[in-house]
Amino acid sequence: MQSSTHIQANPNAIQPAYPSILDIQAYQIGKPIDELTRELGLTDVVKLASNENPLGCSPKVTLAITQELGGLARYPDGNGYYLKQTISDKTQTDLEQITLGNGSNDILDLIARTFVSSDDAVIYSQYAFVVYQMVTKMQGATGVEVPAKRYGHDLEAMLDGVKNNANAKVVFIANPNNPTGTLLTHDDVRAFASQVDALNKSEHRQVLVVLDEAYIEYSPESNNRALLDEFDNVILVRTFSKAYGLAGLRVGYAISSPAVSEMMNRLRQPFNVNTLAQVAAIASLQDDAFIDTCRTMNEQQRRWLCKQCDVLGLAFVPSSANFVMIEVGDGQAVYQALLEQGVIVRPLVGYGLPNWVRVTVGTPEDNTRLIDTLTDVLETV
Ligand SMILES: Cc1ncc(COP(=O)(O)O)c(C=O)c1O
Structure with a gap:
């Protein structure tokens, strides 16, 4: 029996309802923690890639x-x-x-x-x-x-x-x-x-x-x-x-x-x-109290992250959400290097922003880990 990895996709085999569907790139999800753990054998992974709430739910x-x-x-x-x-x-x-x-x-x-x-x-x-x-x-x-x-x-x-x-x-x-x-x-x-x-x-x-x-x-x-x-x-x-x-x-x-x-x-x-x-x-x-706590932490931590970007000399776009878009040079290379250190962020090549990555605002520990790792990564990339 052929395993699915041996089946060759033939884009001409069946036509979609509208030709424009052929131009659609499948939605790029933030890399799941389990996947990175499996692939690189890392145990301590921080995911700051999908704008999820780092405090979980109420x-x-x-x-x-x-x-x-x-x-x-x-x-x-x-x-x-x-x-x-x-x-x-x-x-x-x-x-x-x-x-x-x-x-x-x-x-x-x-x-x-x-x-x-x-x-x-x-x-x-x-x-x-x-x-x-x-x-x-x-x-x-x-x-x-x-x-x-x-x-x-x-x-x-x-x-x-x-x-x-x-x-x-x-x-x-x-x-x-x-x-x-x-x-x-x-x-x-x-x-x-x-x-x-x-x-x-x-x-x-x-x-x-x-x-x-x-x-x-x-x-x-x-x-x-x-x-x-x-x-x-x-x-x-x-x-x-x-x-x-x-x-x-x-x-x-x-x-x-x-x-x-x-x-x-x-x-x-x-x-x-x-x-x-x-x-x-x-x-x-x-x-409502849970949402207030999350909003307050997000504001404090977003401010802290932006200050660290200033220290590192990195441009960022002021954000009103729970993430910040940061200009890092080669966004894909920085994304990959961070990934290898167990920090998942979002590269933005698909958005036509190859020099930027988007990072979700995490807990103080997550953010410190991000900034420490990013500081190291920027010296090598
Ligand atoms: C602006 C915006 N709209 C909608 C969504 C979809 O979120 P969900 O389908 O999880 O509600 C997202 C998720 O990233 C988003 O950023």
């Missing part, structure tokens, strides 16, 4: 999951009633405005599958979260990548993108942005949403503005929840994978107008959020 979550373990023979609540209820209380929205996802990537995928056809265009920024262009290509639609301004979104240019592309259907905005950490002010986002709304009304268009707030717990001042009361075409996307520390359980959500949510729920897999994820997400929303 103890209330652990308790809630444990109490639920006896019920796993049953399907999850396909409507996620109690989770939606908790999100609704937290965000002051109606249940009909909430769509649950298997992580927020599931929501981004759902937005594209529901609203974007191959005749449409999707607007996103250079250096914005890579999944926006992936879901655009998935639908065979035209991606319009707008040049970034100081590594962040240039909303004026993005508005021009909407104006100049009559078939624009969705605008994706990550705020704060991954991987650059840049933040747009509430006023700037509101002005953008308002101008797109005016365009929709005057030109009978239906452009949706998606605000991806995966890191919003780290910069609550830019929470754009209020826009939902003003504009029907705004969708907020959030996740439990970052500050809430539930990346392994896969749960995220969108809040939008009821009409947008109703449409997305037609395509949503009925049991896309599993039982443990639902109870964990509910419990995590009931522990």
Whole structure:
């Protein structure tokens, strides 16, 4: 029998639904700790590559999951009633405005599958979260990548993108942005949403503005929840994978107008959020003190990391999230050298940023290890 490693992939054997799928690079995940341990025999590995919460999750979550373990023979609540209820209380929205996802990537995928056809265009920024262009290509639609301004979104240019592309259907905005950490002010986002709304009304268009707030717990001042009361075409996307520390359980959500949510729920897999994820997400929303602790540690440690970059003479982009993008020279070589010392960071070649790496803000011990190792590595690379 042939082992799978002997099977030659033949890209011409079967054609995907849209030719643009051939251009998609599979999503580059942060290297898992176990994989590095297996490959290099290292025992003491620090992962600062996927913007996970180094403090884990609230103890209330652990308790809630444990109490639920006896019920796993049953399907999850396909409507996620109690989770939606908790999100609704937290965000002051109606249940009909909430769509649950298997992580927020599931929501981004759902937005594209529901609203974007191959005749449409999707607007996103250079250096914005890579999944926006992936879901655009998935639908065979035209991606319009707008040049970034100081590594962040240039909303004026993005508005021009909407104006100049009559078939624009969705605008994706990550705020704060991954991987650059840049933040747009509430006023700037509101002005953008308002101008797109005016365009929709005057030109009978239906452009949706998606605000991806995966890191919003780290910069609550830019929470754009209020826009939902003003504009029907705004969708907020959030996740439990970052500050809430539930990346392994896969749960995220969108809040939008009821009409947008109703449409997305037609395509949503009925049991896309599993039982443990639902109870964990509910419990995590009931522990504000845990989030406050995480935010405070993140701010202190991010400041410390940036100060160490100054000491090392390394440029960085000021960040509003739980990671920092640092200019290290040959990003891939530095990534590899750090990996060999048991420190996993994220190279950014795929984002067109070959001189940079992105590091997640860890605990004080993690960050000291990173800076010590980086100091050594920079002498040799
Ligand atoms: C901006 C942004 N959006 C969405 C996601 C997806 O996260 P998840 O699918 O774990 O909710 C990420 C993860 O890195 C992200 O950085």
